[in-house]
Amino acid sequence: MDGVTADPGISLDELRLAARNHAMPLEALRWPITPVGLHYLLIHYDVPLVDPAAFQLEIGGAVGHPLALTLDDLRDRPAVEVAVTMECAGNGRALLDPRPVSQPWLTEAVGTARWRGVPLATLLEEASPATGAVEVVFSGLDRGVEGGVDQRYERSLPLGEALEAGCVLAYEMNGSPLPPQHGFPLRLVVPGWYGMTNVKWLASITLSEEPFTGYQVATGYRVRQTEDEDGRPVTRMRPRSLMVPPGIPDFLTRDRVVERTPVLLEGRAWSGRAPVVRVEVSQDGGETWADAELTRELHDRLAWVGWSFRWEPPAQGASILCCRATDETGETQPLEPEWNLGGYENNAVQRVPVVVR
Ligand SMILES: Nc1nc2c(c(=O)[nH]1)N[C@H]1C(S)=C(S)[C@@H](COP(=O)(O)O)O[C@H]1N2
Ligand SMILES: [Mo]
Numbered sequence: 163m164d165g166v167t168a169d170p171g172i173s174l175d176e177l178r179l180a181a182r183n184h185a186m187p188l189e190a191l192r193w194p195i196t197p198v199g200l201h202y203l204l205i206h207y208d209v210p211l212v213d214p215a216a217f218q219l220e221i222g223g224a225v226g227h228p229l230a231l232t233l234d235d236l237r238d239r240p241a242v243e244v245a246v247t248m249e250c251a252g253n254g255r256a257l258l259d260p261r262p263v264s265q266p267w268l269t270e271a272v273g274t275a276r277w278r279g280v281p282l283a284t285l286l287e288e289a290s291p292a293t294g295a296v297e298v299v300f301s302g303l304d305r306g307v308e309g310g311v312d313q314r315y316e317r318s319l320p321l322g323e324a325l326e327a328g329c330v331l332a333y334e335m336n337g338s339p340l341p342p343q344h345g346f347p348l349r350l351v352v353p354g355w356y357g358m359t360n361v362k363w364l365a366s367i368t369l370s371e372e373p374f375t376g377y378q379v380a381t382g383y384r385v386r387q388t389e390d391e392d393g394r395p396v397t398r399m400r401p402r403s404l405m406v407p408p409g410i411p412d413f414l415t416r417d418r419v420v421e422r423t424p425v426l427l428e429g430r431a432w433s434g435r436a437p438v439v440r441v442e443v444s445q446d447g448g449e450t451w452a453d454a455e456l457t458r459e460l461h462d463r464l465a466w467v468g469w470s471f472r473w474e475p476p477a478q479g480a481s482i483l484c485c486r487a488t489d490e491t492g493e494t495q496p497l498e499p500e501w502n503l504g505g506y507e508n509n510a511v512q513r514v515p516v517v518v519r
Contacts, residue, residue, distance in 0.1 A: 172256075176266045185270040191406045191430050194274065194459040194468065195245065198336050201273030203343055204250050204265065206315055207306030210363050214347045219331070223299070223368035226290035233347055236280050236333060243278040244330055244353060245465040247432040251356035251383060251396045254499065254508030262505035269404060269512050272432075274466055275344075277351045279332035283325045286369075291321060294371040298324040300350050303363040311377045317359050318374035319352065328353045331364065354398045354434035354464045356507075358383050385502045393502075399434030400509040401495055403441050403469065403487035407514050418516040425473045427454075432466035433489035440488040441469040447482035448497045448511060454485065475518040483514040 172180075183204045190200040214233055222228040249272040256266035265271075286298070302315040319327070330351045333340060340346040345362030352359045358378065374380075379395065386393025406428050409420030431438045442451040454471040475481070486495040499510040 171261075172266055173263065176263060179265045183265050185267060186273045188270055188404060189406050190273075191404055192428065194466075195276055195336060196273035198275070198338070198341060198344070201275055201344070202248075202250065202271045204271070204357060205304070205343065205362075206308065207304045209342050210303045211342075212303060212347055212363060217347050217365075219348060219364065220366045221285060221289045221369075222366070224292040224295040224371050225369050226292065227288065229285065229289050231285075233333065236331065236348070239280045239284070241278055242281050242330060243276055243334075244328065244351070245274060245276050245460045245462045246351055246353045247272065247274040247399075247464065247466040248351075248357050248360060249399050249402065249432070251358055251506045252504070253402075254510060255505030257510070258499055258501055258505050258508060262503060264505060271357075272402075272404070274430075274460070275335050276337065277330055277332035278334035278337075279330045279348070279351070282329035282331055282350070285331065285367075286321075286325060289369070291369050292371065295321055295369040296372070297321060297370045297374050299368040299370055299374050299376070300361040300364055301366045301368070302361050303365045308377060309381055311381075313377050315361065315363075315378065316374075316376045317361050317378050318370075318376070319359065321369070327355070353462065356383075356396055356399050356434070358396070382504070383506065384504065385506055387501075387503060389503070396506050399432065400507055401431070401433035401435070401438060401487040401489045401493050402509045403429055403431035403438075403485045403495065404512050405429035405443075405483065405485050405514060407516075408473070408483070409516065418514060420475055420516055420518055422475050422477065422518050425475065427471045427473050427483065427485075429469055429485055430466040431456075431469055431485075431487035432464065433487065433493070434464055435493065436490035437463060438467050438487050439490050441467075442486050442488075443471040443473070444484040444486075444511075445473065445476070445481045447513065448484045448486075451486070475516070478518055481516045481518070483516055484511045486511045
């Protein structure tokens with residue numbers, strides 16, 4: 163069979179999702195700030211068309227002073243800019259066995275952008291949350307059906323986290339207005355959390371005195387083994403590192419071919435829980451490890467760090483290159499993934515097959 167396969171692996175539904183929602187090509191790890199078109203993308207439903215002149219952000223619910231703000235109102239306020247590394251919670255899903263059927267990410271559903279906008283905490287304080295308020299619900303303008311439930315895309319944060327996590331209501335990405343696919347005209351950015359909490363096309367913020375039970379919090383994004391389990395919510399990103407695959411790729415398999423001369427391996431590492439303090443490299447599929455050198459080009463606490471390692475390829479043959487990150491809490495990437503129903507939080511080490519010639 164020439165160029166034809168009966169592999170029943172990826173379904174057309176998964177392929178359709180993968181074609182809409184692209185990953186960051188690994189060579190884009192070379193940029194500390196990911197160029198906009200190379201940042202990964204994940205859109206559950208359709209990209210809405212929003213008229214910026216008519217747009218209003220509403221802040222209401224359990225508050226003393228409800229607010230309605232136009233884009234100009236938001237732009238007139240003191241702004242902040244943060245570099246934030248964002249990773250989809252389903253990154254690594256397609257490498258799980260059995261494969262949970264959803265967006266079939268391999269390893270590269272990640273990117274780092276500079277987000278500029280208004281600190282969420284100042285607006286929440288201005289709205290004056292009621293003493294009984296416990297959660298903040300963020301609603302996007304996009305709608306769809308998921309798990310049989312007709313819904314707007316909505317996520318919540320505990321009030322304390324919303325006030326203290328350094329959240330930003332962003333209207334710019336890398337110095338330009340948000341592009342449609344990344345949430346124009348306004349999105350929530352929550353440093354350290356997996357991507358799903360960074361609600362795009364954000365139109366309303368509602369304070370609540372009850373825990374939020376919407377689909378994307380109570381049903382989706384939970385780590386569990388079966389449908390019957392409640393499981394635990396997906397929150398902050400686990401430590402992870404990736405490398406720019408060295409040498410040149412084979413067109414189809416993307417396996418790497420390198421010359422027999424020393425190579426500077428490079429990549430980036432992040433964790434949403436605490437700063438990364440160590441990155442190690444292996445040339446034997448994770449049997450033995452050596453320390454890489456870290457460089458902090460970005461000064462935001464949880465933005466990814468760069469790493470490099472001088473590798474001397476063996477005389478000939480095949481190697482499996484790997485890298486693994488450890489954060490300040492001591493958490494390290496596992497060699498093997500921990501399976502769960504939704505395919506979330508798979509931070510198992512990346513494996514890059516290389517042939518030396
Ligand atoms: N309104 C809305 N916000 C959303 C989503 C969405 O589908 N709708 N997807 C979420 C998910 S799952 C991820 S991983 C990030 C992706 O952000 P990006 O496309 O800007 O990289 O946006 C999050 N915010
Ligand atoms: Mo995601």
